[in-house]
Amino acid sequence: MGALSHLRILDLSRVLAGPWASQILADLGAEVIKVEHPDRGDDTRAWGPPWASTDRWTDERQSAYFAGANRNKQSVAVDIAHPQGQEIVKALASGCDVVIENFKVGGLSQYGLDYESLKVTNPAIIYCSITGFGQTGPYAHRPGYDFLIQGMGGLMSVTGHPDGEPGDGPLKVGVALTDILTGLYATVGIMAALAHRDKTGEGQQIDASLLDVQVACLANQAMNYLASGQQPPRLGNAHPNIVPYQDFRTSDGHIIITIGNEAQFARFCEGLGRPEWSTDDRFATNSARLAHRHELISLIQRVIATRTTSEWLDTLETRSVPCGPINDLAAVFADPHVQYRGMRVDFPDGDTSGVSVIASPLRLSASPVEYRSAPPRLGGETRGVLQRLLGFGEEQINNLIRDGIVRA
Template sequence: MTNSKSALDGIRVIDMSRVFAGPIGAQILGDLGADVIKVERPKVGDDGRGYGLAWVPGKDGLDTRQSSFFTASNRNKRSITVNHSKPEGQAIIRELVKTADVLIENYKVGDLKRFGLDYESLKDINPRLIYCSVTGFGQTGPMAARAGYDGLFQAIGGMMAVTGIPDGQPGAGPLKAGPSLVDFITGHNAALAVLGALMHRERTGEGQFIDIALLDSSVAMVSHIMQDYLIGGVAPPRFGNGGNGGGPADVISCSDGIMYLSAGGDEHWRRLTVLMEQPELYEDERFNSNMKRAKLNRAELMDIINEWSRAFTTAQLQAMFDDAGIPAARYNDLAEVWDEPQVQHRKLRAATPHPWAESGSVDLIASPLAHMSRTPATIRTAPPLIGEHTQEVLSAIGYDDAAIAELRAKDVI
């Protein structure tokens, strides 16, 4: 681990976003070293605090209001509470903006303009400000006013059209991915856009407005499958667990579980036929092209492979595939993920001190950016309690104790 400064050391981010996409974007910037100040509603906080199926237990019965949903997207942040619908709250935001490099928000289009907290208003206070607005459908257009959540965009953007059991099989139909993938990718896109804007500002001194839409991310996520459609004009079918690039690529059965096999390239397919002691399959007219293996005769090929694979355990097959240089991996349930030696080696389960948690710490998921050689992403603080840093932050921008007490009395903070 290097002792160099973090990549975004000295950058201040005002995070006025809620739920998941915006908070993920701000969290990435925090992981890279930015000082992220999360602005929440007094008493209520981020809506995401109430989402999810598990909560961090607090010391001495304290309600941390930290759901799994919130905990996954709000580390490395300081929380303040501000009612921005009140003039005094708007004044606080403006004072913060004077000190900020970036502001991220995900209110409905035009909502913050009512309070003088839109980009056009705030850039007069700070022309270097990078203002990132995350919405469902973008800033303009016939659907811009609509609100939207992850599942809607998996449906409208094409993700569900290519996910699910193929037609003609039991349970056929489109299927939503389990995690909030559109939110997650949109958060990453927001962070990427902010980093690009920071580079531009470094060269020119100019801030800018960033319009990030979940719709855009949802369509882009369909990626090479959507490109198949754009090139060929025919929508590829749903393949269930099958790969969409080459074949064979699918779940295979073992004597004690299942694995995922990805032998889509010609050379990997040749090696598999040798491993199966059925080298004649390589020249077989049914399987001698990627199109035949991946689409036309896919089911027939997988039946042949499964008949062979059921004679071995997952451990035996993994060793055989590794020796032959064929990509494959064991299927893990969530508990088994953390038993994987490589997951442990990469330190993907990050035990983080948490001063308010009953156990004194909380296990977080490490950043995928943690292995940069000079400026790795780090987890420095656990997600904050609602308004945990209000006094600290307001004091730093000029509010004395009496002024802060008055703001509390008026329910501004």
């Protein structure tokens, strides 16, 4: 029994930010009913190759992208554009604690599935709306996508090589980080709203905006700007406030060095065979190292280039200097620590071919994360949910299937 096994979530979201939030809740035990279009389902089901699995009965393929954000959920395929479909979703919402949706602002009101409509029959409902720009403001009705928001929200302005270096220019992060962070913030907001409801009995709407989240997550870079009025430069893999804190080229690859204090820097210098650097006025403090960044980095690079990555790791790790390799994904999942921590979960064969997913990073001692079910096939639980929660009979469901209102 997971920590949230007393909760039921109605997930009307697609793609990544909303499904990421509902997957976190599902991992923690909540019952998540994912409402999808009967014909195409969540858009990301078709975002392949690569394909994570194939339904053994229908040969329907499921993309790796979809599988990464939709385990532990029940797929109910309903056409919300049809009045009967709308009534089904309304009835499901009346028995749920939380609704998550990422339609355009006002997009669900035409179906009677907006917050104002649903709270009439379920005043305690927590209704989380995820959009690119929020429910209010001059951009509220614009569509918003992760790449777009990384650019508009400032992340790309501080990501990439400095001007004048090979490959210079702004870059997006290699995963849809803004979507992921918005899913995390949405989850925090949902948990806070549930705590408020526990105290007051009141539900509420949560307005989660990708742009808001991206601006908030600029963190120290945004604070550097607010404090100085200066645009933080792109520094490649270097850190704006700490030196040395970047990658260096070894004789056979790269190594990352992350020095966080003066004691670590002293041990690092000893490991390099240059103990005098730690007492040199140019380098003895982090402020001095920032002022002499280019000089110090050039000196370090000359030394690091003389040995292999593994040799430097052996030398520096014995001195408790924070360092590590730059792994590709094969190396990540082959890493003994990653394997020990169980960061890969393999679901056995069922109605679909077996699928492997990335584990949750949450570790709870009393109510651990559960991996109850693989990402669902489209409409795989429609019949069961309609029978169990709404009391529909076989003939009623078969008629809905015949009319194209649901898929089961």
